[in-house]
Amino acid sequence: MSEYELISDYKHNKKYKESFNELAKKVFELDFKEWYGRGCWNDNYVCYSYVDGEKVVANASINKMNVILNGKEYKAIQIGTVMTHPDYRNQGLAAKLMDYIVKKYEQECDFIYLFANDTVLDFYPKFGFERMQESRFSLRTSDWKEKISKKVTLRKLDINKQADFELMRGFAISRAAISSVVGVKNNEHLLMFYFILAFQDSIYYNEEEDIIMIFEQEDNQLHIFDIISKNKVEIDTVLRCTTLDYIETIHFHFTPDFDNKKIYSEFIEENDDVLFVLPLLKDKPKHFLFPLTSHA
Known part of the structure; x- marks a missing residue:
């Protein structure tokens, strides 16, 4: 060499x-x-x-x-x-x-x-x-639809708008770990990478709850990639941000830390990562x- x-x-x-x-x-x-x-x-x-x-x-x-x-x-x-x-x-x-x-x-x-x-x-x-x-986690919404009466309005964020960029960056800096089971802190640089390069069209802000969610809908499946908040987020808050009438299953791309025994988990047998x-x-x-x- x-x-x-x-x-x-x-x-x-x-x-x-x-x-x-x-x-x-x-x-x-x-x-x-x-x-x-x-x-x-x-x-x-x-x-x-x-x-x-x-x-x-x-x-x-x-x-x-x-x-x-x-x-x-x-x-x-x-x-x-x-x-x-x-x-x-x-x-x-x-x-x-x-x-x-x-x-x-x-x-x-x-x-x-x-x-x-x-x-x-x-x-x-x-x-x-x-x-x-690792494992994958999911939740069937049928058990929860009747419990969610109040819906909230989400605003889609645009990384190319300076005000939205600063909002995302502020959350990235001060976010709480998404889970006490497995969570990450002080990874602002990585989260900003995903904001800027991976999920530009999938970032939403819930002003009432003051949280940012990254999610995508695929037919009747909802994929939640991250929930960025300065405090612990409960499952009801997440579900109020989704259109449950059309969603059958929510897939969590992290370890859910909700007080809910109905979240399904299984080992991942094949994984790209x-x-x-x-x-x-x-x-x-x-x-x-x-x-x-x-x-x-």
Whole structure:
């Protein structure tokens, strides 16, 4: 392997930042430019990259955050944006970056975790990561329709309107963890990524309850991706924000923390994002799901 320079934490270096973005576009078809152009790249997102001259050719990033598990708060590192330029593969660059990050941070946090697709499931165990099985959660609305008498009006937010952008950013900064079972705090940079790049057309504000919801309807199925609030949100509040007349099932893309025994849970047998953790979480609940909007 040729000797490439290892660089890190270059969010203020325009040259490296743009080269990183070009690599992300090439490998993942992701364009980070609007995200960092609007000031969302903060100190909790740190890139570790190999450069060939001034060109970023391989990268692995860390996301510093706090994770809530069964009511306890842990200091965690999530690894993401692991990528290598096609012309520089098979040189062990990703492995060297992973090894460097694990050695640097494993004593500084309670655990390190990441999500991997099915093409690299054999890669991460080499560094001590163990696979964990998540669950999916859903609720049939038939048991609740008659209980919800008052509906609320939602306003669709537009990320391109400065007032809406500032509203979203304020919620991202001060949000409460969505669940005391499994929740995430201090991940403003990731939530803003989802606001800006993933769910632009699916963000709604409930002014009466002062919450932001990210959801999409698919026929008679409702997918709730996140509920952003400064306080704990109850199931009745969520259901008042939905058109239950047309919805049969609500799918939660996080671990619901509602006082409702009718929420159905089952292990996910096949998943595009497989969870790996180092070290293995011993105090985890039986059924859990990391919030989708916390995935790096």
